[in-house]
Amino acid sequence: MVHYSDEELLKRFSQSDNPGYAFDLIVRKYQEQVYWHIRRLVIVHEDASDIAQDVFIKAWKALPEFRGDSGLFTWLYRIATNEALSFLKKKRKRFFLPMEDVEQQLSNALETDAWFDGNDIEKKVQKAILSLPEKQRVVFNLRYYDEMKYEEMSRILDTSEGALKASYHHAAKKIEKILTS
């Protein structure tokens, strides 16, 4: 598959007779990154799959108004983060659950999910990440798994680099403590 730059894809989307094809290329370019980002937050494959598809449907609807102030990648990650967090929030509200119970549910899902085949250490790491507050989980995942620079994260989460660094360090120390206990 030919890899187009974001600018080329956006140009094709807005100027060609077939924006559907250009959008298809955008989906193919970012589907995996968007999916994995969501999956690490909501844990269950089926939920992640639904949310990831919703992210692209929202992007399709909003793309004609997309001004390109932030990069396409940043924009998609922002939608994905919001969608995943609002899914968790809805889950909590629907069943009148406190935050800890949702975390416990997600932690249990790791044990039962057919699409999680991590070893004991990987399971322990994931459970430790689930013990973090939501914001810290997002920051930790973006840095540790997506290997994102603080600068990029700052654009996605609209938070200063210093705050993200502090948040990540705090989260990482907490996880290390759980891993070594």
Added chain:
Amino acid sequence: MPKGMTKNKDEITRELQELGLSRLASQMKEESGFGVPQGYFDGFSASVRQKIDASRQKEPATKARFFSLRAAVSMAATFLVLIGLGVSFLLLREGKEEGLFSDFDDQIFDEYFARATEFDRAMFYDLILDTEVADSKSAQAASQAEEDFFVEYLLDAAQYYGIEPTELIIQNGNDNRH
């Protein structure tokens, strides 16, 4: 498996090592353990396209029905509220004259105090003891949650006032070296 941007891996590993977090640093080489059904991403864009087409076909009809349904529901709700207000006004007037509500209230209070006197003392002590045990168990978890809350609060406050929380980071770094 996730396709990360490998260009920052060394930088992130070094950062963790500098913080003294060797377990996490060594774990960086490993996978996260999550997987997807085979060929899942091959059909992903087609699923998105299908959903977009379906939502485009549905949209006008749904909108028209939604508006008419909403109008009908609001009219029905308004009608019910008006009837409810009228009936309660009449009942209140009638009740006031005949002492309907005051008799009813007396009955409820009598029943409540009768039950309160039958309260089992043993159950009361059990409740206190259970709470104490639960408290000691959850004390550690609560202090961790408080710490998280405090850190989140500090970061939010720093963000609000436009302060870079570098001191917090330095403090964290120093704590870890001991």
